Amino acid sequence: KAGVTQTPRYLIKTRGQQVTLSCSPISGHRSVSWYQQTPGQGLQFLFEYFSETQRNKGNFPGRFSGRQFSNSRSEMNVSTLELGDSALYLCASSYTGTSGRAGANVLTFGAGSRLTVL
Amino acid sequence: GDSVTQMEGPVTLSEEAFLTINCTYTATGYPSLFWYVQYPGEGLQLLLKATKADDKGSNKGFEATYRKETTSFHLEKGSVQVSDSAVYFCALSDPYNQGGKLIFGQGTELSVKP
Numbered sequence: 001k002a003g004v005t006q007t008p009r010y011l012i013k014t015r016g017q018q019v020t021l022s023c024s025p026i027s028g029h030r031s032v033s034w035y036q037q038t039p040g041q042g043l044q045f046l047f048e049y050f051s052e053t054q055r056n057k058g059n060f061p062g063r064f065s066g067r068q069f070s071n072s073r074s075e076m077n078v079s080t081l082e083l084g085d086s087a088l089y090l091c092a093s094s095y096t097g098t099s100g101r102a103g104a105n106v107l108t109f110g111a112g113s114r115l116t117v118l
Numbered sequence: 119g120d121s122v123t124q125m126e127g128p129v130t131l132s133e134e135a136f137l138t139i140n141c142t143y144t145a146t147g148y149p150s151l152f153w154y155v156q157y158p159g160e161g162l163q164l165l166l167k168a169t170k171a172d173d174k175g176s177n178k179g180f181e182a183t184y185r186k187e188t189t190s191f192h193l194e195k196g197s198v199q200v201s202d203s204a205v206y207f208c209a210l211s212d213p214y215n216q217g218g219k220l221i222f223g224q225g226t227e228l229s230v231k232p
């Protein structure tokens with residue numbers, strides 16, 4: 001089956017602009033999570049959406065936002081870009097069924113969107 | 119809060135050497151533990167997982183055992199190959215937090231020389 005698809009793979013923006021990144025999860029997966037990866041801070045959780053609702057949120061400013069559509073596809077938006085927003089943004093999906101041990105859901109990651117802010 | 123600490127890299131080994139990457143965690147309750155691998159230019163791939171104490175996760179010759187008493191989940195492989203060169207991430211998920219929030223260690227870069 002198709003994996004997690006992220007678009008675009010690479011993009012360059014200038015400070016002050018905004019950017020929207022897209023993520024298509026594995027078919028049947030209802031949870032989509034977003035992570036930021038930088039050399040200095042490593043992998044940091046941004047937020048998670050499940051059934052179109054934000055279920056978890058990390059410690060990022062309000063410039064970072066997201067949404068999920070009824071088909072489980074998700075977008076994240078960063079407004080008023082700063083140089084420090086340059087990073088690899090990773091999307092991950094999981095099924096998150098109603099049974100089984102919570103927290104043991106396996107995430108499947110996309111290849112990421114690499115954002116460079118000049 | 120919950121956290122994961124990995125041994126610092128980069129780690130450089132010769133082919134067929136034994137690999138250990140240390141990982142310790144701090145968490146309340148009984149988290150699930152994971153090892154993910156990231157090859158150059160790619161996203162993360164699940165390598166193995168363990169969901170309760172004394173569980174051993176294994177895949178592709180890699181193993182890790184969930185040690186509650188030492189709060190550790192060290193990754194081992196008996197004989198590494200050049201193709202194992204990648205960045206390895208230890209991670210945990212809170213058992214009371216459903217879904218997609220993982221806490222990652224800082225990653226350990228492994229380079230295997232022929």
